[in-house]
Amino acid sequence: MTSAQNSLEETVLQAIQGVVGFGCKEKPISLHEPDFNGTKAWEYIRDCLDSGWVSTAGRWVNRFEQELCTVTGAEHAVVVSNGTVALRLALHLVGVGPGDEVLLPPLSFVATANAVAHLGAVPHFVDIEPNALGMCPAALDARLDAIAIRHEGHVVNKESGRRIAAVLPVHVFGHPAEVSQLRAVCDAWGVPMVEDAAEALASWREGTHCGLFGAVGTLSFNGNKLITTGGGGALLTNNSGIAKRARHLSTTAKLPHPWAFDHDAVGWNDRLPNLNAALGVAQLEDLERRLEAKGQLVQQYKRAFASIEGIELVAEPEGCQSNHWLMSLRFTAENQSVAEAQRLKLLQDAHEAGVLVRPVWTALNKLPMYVDSPAGSLTVATDQAPRLINLPSSPQLLKEWHS
Template identity: 45%
Template sequence: MYTKRLISFIQDYYQSKDFIPLHAPTFVGNEKKYVLDTLDSTFVSSVGSYVNDFEVNIAKFTQSRFAIATVNGTAALHTALYLSGVQSGELVITQALTFVATCNAISYLGAKPVFVDVNTETLGLCPVALLSFIEEQCEVREQKCFHKNGERIRAAVVMHTFGHPAKVDELKKVCQDNFIELIEDAAESLGTLYKGQHTGTFSSLSALSFNGNKVITTGGGGMLLCSDEKVAAHAKHITTTAKQPHAFEFYHDELAFNYRMPNLNAALGCAQLEKLPEFIESKRALASLYQSELANTPLKFIVEPENARSNYWLNAILCPSKEHRDILLAETNNAGVMTRPVWQLMHTLPMFKESLCGNLNNSIFLAERLVNIPSSVLLTKEL
């Protein structure tokens, strides 16, 4: 009965009996104008004013010192890990409850992910679980952290799940105390604040994503946030093939990446960013309605954690059991209302099945019960 009630609510909210996607982009501003401007200018690739403007405006919005645009969020995270000194054969702690891109970026460097449990309130890496893992399985020698098998733990990556911030200040302290570099995968949390500070700015390096299903989109794109001027300059250098400036010569002074965001995509991003405050208000209003609608049902709506102002990128509900989850997924999708389970836990995937793990009880519990429900911005609704 409560599934039919949820379907009816979603259809009424989006005023549609047809297919309702999980998260569709919204284009109601200057998108066409700015994109056509890039076509008229012929600067559609990695050089153009919109790339620079987008970087400046994202840095201003997030209150980050520097922002470097990339082709996607995975590229931004890969660059962050690279700049943090992660090397082949080293270990990087992260959460099993995450999108595969988090672990792919770690693997690109020849490093290996280590999976630690999440917090049930934030859905992100748990500082208590992280500390327990370090105390039980690691040791610090000469200001370096090593697993008991002898491999060095260079970094930890926290992902702000569905736009809800992890307890990143507590994670940062655990990492600092144990000489581990903390990196934020803030791909889903643009516009999210924790204790009044934007996610992605608690660590020295972090990554954003502007994929087509994110709060704002550039079609495909990402952004590296950085707090150090020299590191930011190096980031821009290595994401643009490490080419030394010259009128006509091609000289590249180090191994690097071709990760620069095209001007065409950045133009779309500049227009989207102008509407971001409205988008977030719309999403927060929808979240409030979901919370009220589901208050007297067996479904628990995932609300923003304490001390947080979440962007509610993807709204999520917690079902009483895996069986309830499977029924809800089948009934909603059969009705044309797109819902989906959370990602397969990373340690269950074939390429990561041999990874080191801590206790993952919370991750397993959540993976069996979480469902994402439609979360598209709808500006025609009264905010």
């Protein structure tokens, strides 16, 4: 590695530290941490404990769903125990089952593919676009043109013989994917679209919240998200039939009755506990402050990196409002191996300095359980994945947060 490359990583680390401060191994600066200061979390949790309503029923569950509808503009929200569960249920609701294929991008957290596999279906990978890193509409269109046929009312992969049951785009790092164009391709083929908006609470495109372009979308409230319930997830939809079925199946498909335990379908015990929902309500009340802090933090990163050649921030797409969940840096060297080496050196140096930057996930098509899954050309994803690094992005890193 050349001294010029060493200089780049050193310069980038100094710029990051100029924004978020200096950590150490004993007290590092983390990627994205929960924070309940300035909220009514203790009060709402105490209400659950005092009332005894701590499980999957209670007023905080209902209120959390109502507040999510208010924040996102969704007609219906159904909260469940985690984001993976939400994805699996959403895919099931649009008809994905054993032996089907679901088209999805390779650049995502493993839960996206796992939710498909949990239903006995097969992930089928489609390339991304290089800007916001979401599924590329042109790549989706080309892939369907190459391998899909209509047969007996279904869209079938003529190479595998499996039904193509859904398309599953992801809003990566909170940046909205090109979902309008993706939806147009899906509509042309008659394939339902389910959105993985796990990272995209409070992210919008064309005046519509992420998760509401397709039949159903999902959110995550994991501990590292903008809003956390410890675990937790939600389904968002404007389809009352999907919402009713989601609520029913996620509550063990139990038929309403004062005492009888009768069930009319194979369901899941997926509902979010009241305790967790109370945490979610407390943080949703603080959402605007968090978003404002995130916006200021990303502006500080932009200024810090503005004069450094060889890197760029992954930018908010034009015409969109991103929550900037994970602010991300891209090494732009023309030679990918050079960019990958620069990223590795920054990872090593930053972790040694107590700044816990993170590489992007290993591409799903490279994981052992999915390496043999069908895929189109993944040129962009293959090029981009080794270049990307996630930066500390907690809103409380903003120096004015506690003032």
